[in-house]
Amino acid sequence: xxxxxxxxxxxxxxxxxxxxxxxxxxxxxxxxxxxxxxxxxxxxxxxxxxxxxxxxxxxxxxxxxxxxxxxxxxxxxxxxxxxxxxxxxxxxxxxxxxxxxxxxxxxxxxxxxxxxxxxxxxxxxxxxxxxxxxxxxxxxxxxxxxxxxxxxxxxxxxxxxxxxxxxxxxxxxxxxxxxxxxxxxxxxxxxxxxxxxxxxxxxxxxxxxxxxxxxxxxxxxxxxxxxxxxxxxxxxxxxxxxxxxxxxxxxxxxxxxxxxxxxxxxxxxxxxxxxxxxxxxxxxxxxxxxxxxxx
Numbered sequence: 001x002x003x004x005x006x007x008x009x010x011x012x013x014x015x016x017x018x019x020x021x022x023x024x025x026x027x028x029x030x031x032x033x034x035x036x037x038x039x040x041x042x043x044x045x046x047x048x049x050x051x052x053x054x055x056x057x058x059x060x061x062x063x064x065x066x067x068x069x070x071x072x073x074x075x076x077x078x079x080x081x082x083x084x085x086x087x088x089x090x091x092x093x094x095x096x097x098x099x100x101x102x103x104x105x106x107x108x109x110x111x112x113x114x115x116x117x118x119x120x121x122x123x124x125x126x127x128x129x130x131x132x133x134x135x136x137x138x139x140x141x142x143x144x145x146x147x148x149x150x151x152x153x154x155x156x157x158x159x160x161x162x163x164x165x166x167x168x169x170x171x172x173x174x175x176x177x178x179x180x181x182x183x184x185x186x187x188x189x190x191x192x193x194x195x196x197x198x199x200x201x202x203x204x205x206x207x208x209x210x211x212x213x214x215x216x217x218x219x220x221x222x223x224x225x226x227x228x229x230x231x232x233x234x235x236x237x238x239x240x241x242x243x244x245x246x247x248x249x250x251x252x253x254x255x256x257x258x259x260x261x262x263x264x265x266x267x268x269x270x271x272x273x274x275x276x277x278x279x280x281x282x283x284x285x286x287x288x289x290x291x292x293x294x295x
Contacts, residue, residue, distance in 0.1 A: 006042065006043060006047060009047075009053050010043075013053070013058075014035065016054070016057075016134070017034075017035050017038060017057055017058065017061045018032070018035050019109075019134070020061050020129060020130070020133075020134065021034040021061055021064075021065050023108060023109060023114070023129040023133055024062070024066070024069055024122075024129055025065055025068060025069060025072065026085035026086060026114050027072075027086040027288070028087075028088055029086070029291065030068055030072070031065075033068075034061060034065050034068060035061065037064050038057060038061045038064060041060050042056075042057060042060065055143070058130070059144045062126050062145070065126070066122045066123070066126055070122055079211065079212075080211060080212030081210055081216055081217070081218045082208065082209055082216075082217075082218075082219070082220055083115075083209060084111060084115065084281055084283050084285075084288075085111060085251070086283075086288040087251060087255065087267050087269075087283055087288065087289070087292060088109060088250060089248060089249065089250055090109060090249050090250060090251060090252050107252065108129070108133035109133075109251050110251050110252050110253065111251050111269060111271075111279075111281050112167045112168050112170060112271055112279065113163060113167055114251070115167075115207075116162070116163050116166045117129075117163070119162070119166070120162060123147075124155050124162070125159070126145060127141055127145070127152055127155040127156045127159055128156065128159040128163065130144065131156050132160070138153055138156070141156075168205075168271055168278055168279055169273055169278070170271035170272055170278060171273050171274070174249075174254065176272070176275070177253050177254055177270065177272055178247075178254040180199060180272050180275065180276075180277065181255075181256065182247075183195075184270060185245070185268075187199060188231045188236075189235055189236060189245075190236065191232045191233075191236040192232070193228055193229065193232045196227075196228040196231055197224055197228050199276060199277050200224040200227055200228055200276060200277050201224065201273065201276035201277060202223070202224050203222065203223065203224075203278070204222075204223070204224050204276075204278055204279065204280065205221065205227070205278075205279050205280070206221040206222075206231075206281075207220050207221075207279065207280070207282070208281075208282040208284065209281075209284060209285050209288070210284045210285055211284075211285035211287065211288070213286055213287065214285060216284045216285075227280060231280070242260060242261055243260050243265070244259045244262075245257070245258055245259075246258075246259065250267065253270075254269070255267055255268065256269075257292055262293075263293060264289035264290065265289070266282060266283065266284050267282070267283040267289060267292065268280065268282055269281045269283075
């Protein structure tokens, strides 16, 4: 059965819309809700009046995401412990036709960048995502947001400077990150303190998100000694009976998913620079892991 033209047009752009919404919100479920709302508006629209469906759909999605982001920011004040984005399994398909485009997309969806984006205003975040991740021209972003082009350029400069000043530096080469992840995993799962110290940078930091619903460090942990001792104490439990480990790609880089009884329990991901781990991210909030069961 052939899909109707409205559905075909929307499905053609679904990947783009999901990418915009996720980078805006940092939660897969919220991004999917926004895309569904965009579909409902598209299905009711007078499409004969829409000259550029792609721009129209991105406009709807961005504005819905801005509204939801404003609501989420008011709730974030009561969040327990450090906040990390919901893991996003990165399967770019035809949206990243070459290695250069793939690297840009991976960087803008990385945990390091998404954590920094949380500190931007909703409008700054929208401009950054549309410009840096998807290459929209300033004239089009201005039209999408109903802002003047000079104001949009100023928002873009402010957002880019903020991100560059605050995001940790890391190696984006997938091969090197995977090799280091495997070495890290071997040392951590074996409780090998010396092995961990050999892969951790001296100023490494560990960020653990339990959201008050799972055991996690309530503060960001710093220094190789503290991080190594913490991991040597807790990571060997990942190899206990009933638990399995799975390597997947999330947020543009290798990640280790730990399942307990077949259900997602934790997700580890690393940033690295010059062959050493500079950041360890541990997602344990069950609300943010539920969707990984299918992966």
